[in-house]
Amino acid sequence: MESDLRRLHPLSWLFLTVSFAKGLIVPLLFVLFASGSNPWARYELFGAVFIVPVLVGALIKQRVFSYRFEADELTIRDGVLTRNERSIPYDRIHNVAVVRNPFHRLLGVASVRIETAGGGAPEAILRVLGLGAVDELRQQTLEPRTGARREVTVSDETTDAPWADRGESRLLEIPPLDLIKLGLATGPGIVLALAAGYLYQLQWWEFDWIDTSKWLQGQSPEWLEWLLQSGSLGSRFLLGCLVVLLVVVLLRSASAAWHLLKYWNFTLARKGDDLRTDYGMLTNVSLVIPVHRIQLVTVRASVLHRWFRRATVEFESAGSSDAGSDLDAQLGAAASPSRRQFLAPMLEPTEATSLLSRVVPDFSPESVVWQPLSARARRRLLGRTVKLVVPLTVLLVVALELTARFHWIPSVQALWLPLLVLPYSYFNTTGWLRHAGWGLSDRAVFYRSGWLKRSVSMVPFSRIQSVSQVASFFDRRRDMATISVDTAGAGTLGHRIQIPYLDSSVADEIHRRLFAAAAATEFDW
Amino acid sequence: MTSEEPNTSAPAQAETEPAETPLVPEAETERFESPPILLPAGDQPVDPRTITLHRWVGLLSLLIPSAILFLVLTLTWLFGGLPGSVYGSLVTGLGLPIVALGLWLWHWPVLHYRHLRYRVDRLGLRIHRGVVWRRSISVPTTRVQHTDVTQGPWQRRYSLATLTVHTAGTQGASISLAGLEHETALRLRDHLMTSRDHGE
Structure with missing residues (x-):
């Protein structure tokens, strides 16, 4: 040798x-x-x-x-x-x-x-x-x-x-500017902010308003002082919102700085x-x-991505872990929950498509014919919310009535639940279904979903390891099914090909086609 | 298919060259010669002896612990550790659910068996299963990495076996089909492996 x-x-x-x-x-x-x-x-x-x-x-x-x-x-x-x-x-x-x-x-x-x-x-x-x-x-x-x-x-x-x-x-x-945008758009942002805001609200009733407002006096503009001094519920709510906003901005800025350094x-x-x-x-x-x-x-x-007119392109490859995390890399990398890596962290959507066509033509979404999910999905999803919210509201009213003697919340307040949840659910469901869909090109299967945060995933037939079709009890009552596709090296997090709320005849057809198409290709390690 | 049939790229694909991984309808997939091993066509049930097996395993795993429980209770009662009334209510209180569970364990294997179907053809292996949640999974022969045929001690008694197919996938990295007759399992294994080699 x-x-x-x-x-x-x-x-x-x-x-x-x-x-x-x-x-x-x-x-x-x-x-x-x-x-x-x-x-x-x-x-x-x-x-x-x-x-x-x-x-x-x-x-x-x-x-x-x-x-x-x-x-x-x-x-x-x-x-x-x-x-x-x-x-x-x-x-x-x-x-x-x-x-x-x-x-x-x-x-x-x-x-x-x-x-x-x-x-x-x-x-x-x-x-x-x-x-x-x-x-x-x-x-x-x-x-x-x-x-x-x-x-x-x-x-x-x-x-x-x-x-x-x-x-x-x-x-x-x-360019650096795009990395900042990336940080703003992804970030550890909104969840943390909400949690912080929630914690803040919990302590809010014991908060020493007088002291804080005294401390803030002189160094805050008039409207803020007014907010602090009038201890009414509305002004406290406004103040809470302000704090949440501040936390969001801070976290997002931190995230922007971090993304700038890391990428x-x-x-x-x-x-x-x-x-x-x-x-x-x-x-x-x-x-x-x-x-x-x-x-x-x-x-x-996400919403911010679209505001910046950008999209993030990620990929999963068999057997690689996220080497991007320094800590992982230096500790010898226990598998991180998601093995996704950036192909392009921030890119104009049209460029993203052309990049895919040039670099990984099998994944190119150019020739996809998009199909909607079942036409009955909307009714099913909205119906589910109503079936959950109405009994809950009734329960809440009853509970408030029973405890009325000890509590100052009138039972009418329970109506806030359906008043807030139902419209949100309506918009969420309609929006989600409008953007959800599946499609086949001559080489790959596609699935897109999401309302505020939208994702499109694609897997070429040659990378499909197995196809499965599941009909839960509720699916069967409505003659629906979910199709999912297994790939090598799939992480536990992230968007994947898992197409729910399909009419079962359509699901059968997709299943049949994907199976035949996968069987006709070789999987190349 | 109904009028809702998805308008996919099937016609578009006809225009591109056929060498590109086409969406092949089942009948056209003549890439492997007729399978060297004779296989029954269509969806197949597993071996019915699997019902007996499941019943035995289920009932024994219920009966042995409950027998021990009743023995302990009875002994405690006989030696004066428990008043008779408490013993009686305990026996009925525990006995009725155990009997119900036993009946369920007697019946469940039949349901399980009825809803378990598999099919092995040129394309690969398909399994349908699930009584309440219906799942079906398809593994193309071209994705089979390796296969196992295993026989547990109970299965050996009924000459049954489990066929496990391994893929490079993640959630579906290994897909197993229990309750096949051992001979059948071996035949299916051979078929999957040979047509895989043909495909290479």
Whole structure:
């Protein structure tokens, strides 16, 4: 075998120490707190007990860890007592994820994760490699698939970005302004804000109004003072709304800043059969995704997205985890709940369509003929709300009547429930059904749904693993069914092909077609 | 199909070249030669002995714990730990639900059996099941990664087996069909694997 052993970067022990130490943080803190009144005296001891073995362990690991490029597979050797030799066939490698935080960049190295179809945890983590070695690893592992396998060549040149621009075409670049918009549009925003607002409301009755208003006096405009001083219910409600608004704005701004940092300089490039995304200001992430490993694409747009005239394009690929999260990447990535990655974080909707047509033509929504859900779905959904709300209201009225002696809320107030819920339900249902639908192109199945937050998902026939059709008890009463499609590497979160409220004859037909179409195609790992 | 039949891209697809993964109607899918193993056509029930099996398993898992319970109660009563009236009401209070449950466990396997149908053809495996929630799942032969035929100790007694089909999917990563006659399970397995190889 002409290919010889490769080792980790000489400075690997530094990063290995850090990663080992992270695993020890919890016991370390525990000991620190458990040691009671005089922890200061023991710091050196902790150092000796924890850091020294960790350091030694890291040095040993660096010494024993080696890898080798065989003809068809990457072989990784590891382990001191239990020797482990793992072989990863090149054609099973789905992704080589390169993560660089500021320390990595300072020292000119990178952490590399090798991911296969197995989902969950990465197959191997190489912590850390020099950039030349990263480049070589990528060539060796990802190129045999696309073309003739190259000879093993180690380039001595250590340029700043050794893997840049080798027959690559850059597909898109996201400007900072769009990243800010992305942060504003997604964010941890609305849920947190609502929760905060709710908490605020809970304490609201015990709030020291006089003090606060005194404190606010002089530094607030007149209308606010008026609001604070009149302790009426309406003004408190207004004030509550203001606070909620403020919290929303704050959280959204924080989210915008975070997205700006995390996805800074997001670029999508294509080289042969591989897509590559690069992003990140502090921690630079670079992912290589073979196009044929993409299983599902979702284009989504919230209200703010549409206000900005933008959409977000995400994809799921078999076996890759979200390398975007620094914490995950450095802790070796337990599978994150959603394995979705951005194909394009923020893009004009028309551009999104053309991007899909160019990059992943199987997913292109251009030739879809959209079909609505069952015409009887509206009646069913509205009927369900009424059937829930009316008895609840009656119950509430009865309960208020019974407790009228002890409580000041007149039972008429119970009517707020249907008055608020029914119109909301009406608009929500009608809106949702107006935008929900399914469709087939000559290569893929599509499903769209959502009212305020709209999503369109698409799965080519060749990526369908199985088709299932479910009719619940309620479905059967109305002769309806749900069709869903299983794909490889599906996360637990996110929009997928799951088409509810179909007339069962239509569901049968979709099922039959999808089954036949999937059976007629090959699934390509 | 009714007039609500979805107007999909079937006509459009005829214009594009047929090499592109077309929406093939069942009859046109002649990509595999006629299956090498003779299979019954249409939807098939599983082996009826599965009813007996389910009844036994269900009843035993109910009867053994309840027998122990009654034994303990009776002994406690006999040795004076429980007043007779309490014992009597406990026995009826527990006995009636147990009898009802027993009847249900006797009847349920029949319902389960009646609503379990499968079909293996050129396209793949289809399973319909569910009494209250009706599910049907289709696995194309081209997506079968590997298959298992397993026999539990009880199943062996009735020469029944479970066929499990594994795909690269997520929720449907393994789909199993219990209650097949062992021979049938092996035949289905062979069919799925050979037509998969033909397809490759």
